[in-house]
Amino acid sequence: AQSVTQLDSQVPVFEEAPVELRCNYSSSVSVYLFWYVQYPNQGLQLLLKYLSGSTLVKGINGFEAEFNKSQTSFHLRKPSVHISDTAEYFCAVSEKGNKLVFGAGTILRVKS
Amino acid sequence: DTGVSQDPRHKITKRGQNVTFRCDPISEHNRLYWYRQTLGQGPEFLTYFQNEAQLEKSRLLSDRFSAERPKGSFSTLEIQRTEQGDSAMYLCASSLVQGSSYEQYFGPGTRLTVT
Numbered sequence: 001a002q003s004v005t006q007l008d009s010q011v012p013v014f015e016e017a018p019v020e021l022r023c024n025y026s027s028s029v030s031v032y033l034f035w036y037v038q039y040p041n042q043g044l045q046l047l048l049k050y051l052s053g054s055t056l057v058k059g060i061n062g063f064e065a066e067f068n069k070s071q072t073s074f075h076l077r078k079p080s081v082h083i084s085d086t087a088e089y090f091c092a093v094s095e096k097g098n099k100l101v102f103g104a105g106t107i108l109r110v111k112s
Numbered sequence: 113d114t115g116v117s118q119d120p121r122h123k124i125t126k127r128g129q130n131v132t133f134r135c136d137p138i139s140e141h142n143r144l145y146w147y148r149q150t151l152g153q154g155p156e157f158l159t160y161f162q163n164e165a166q167l168e169k170s171r172l173l174s175d176r177f178s179a180e181r182p183k184g185s186f187s188t189l190e191i192q193r194t195e196q197g198d199s200a201m202y203l204c205a206s207s208l209v210q211g212s213s214y215e216q217y218f219g220p221g222t223r224l225t226v227t
Contacts, residue, residue: 036218043221046216092154
């Protein structure tokens with residue numbers, strides 16, 4: 001069975017500062033990795049995904065993530081955040097094409 | 113295409129009543145998923161369909177829950193004899209299993225409150 005741990009429940013950061021949201025996973029098989037964002041009262045939107053190939057993945061809104069197989073991590077980063085990035089971010093894993101297993105989420109609070 | 117839609121967006125019901133939610137996936141998508149999200153948690157998988165066949169059900173899906181996807185298009189999720197613990201956001205997602213595409217597109221969710 002797969003599981004996902006998001007190490008920080010909340011991350012406060014000032015506008016224009018860099019941010020890293022941490023995600024670790026466990027699985028006995030190869031998985032695909034995803035980051036989703038959820039704005040208040042909205043559904044989940046895919047930020048980026050890792051299926052194979054380059055371990056550095058670029059997504060929408062200037063976010064990127066790096067897959068580290070040895071550390072079983074898939075941390076999300078952005079070099080300079082904006083107020084509009086305030087939202088909840090979910091890391092998820094999936095065996096090929098099947099159900100997503102989500103972490104508990106990290107609330108990113110961007111302060112001016 | 114307008115994406116995945118869910119109806120209703122909000123539902124308040126009394127304990128013991130039955131409720132039914134509907135999900136309309138993106139039209140060409142052959143897979144449809146249901147998840148449940150409670151406050152402070154990530155979404156948890158409930159069940160999924162490939163076309164009209166229900167391929168997997170979570171242990172979370174008690175016998176009070178039933179899902180259907182007639183004709184492989186929209187899907188319904190019914191909860192019978194609702195309990196306060198059923199209060200949650202119910203999310204629907206769809207995907208097209210083709211080539212290397214595994215992205216699930218989510219609807220806005222149906223928020224259920226059981227009083």
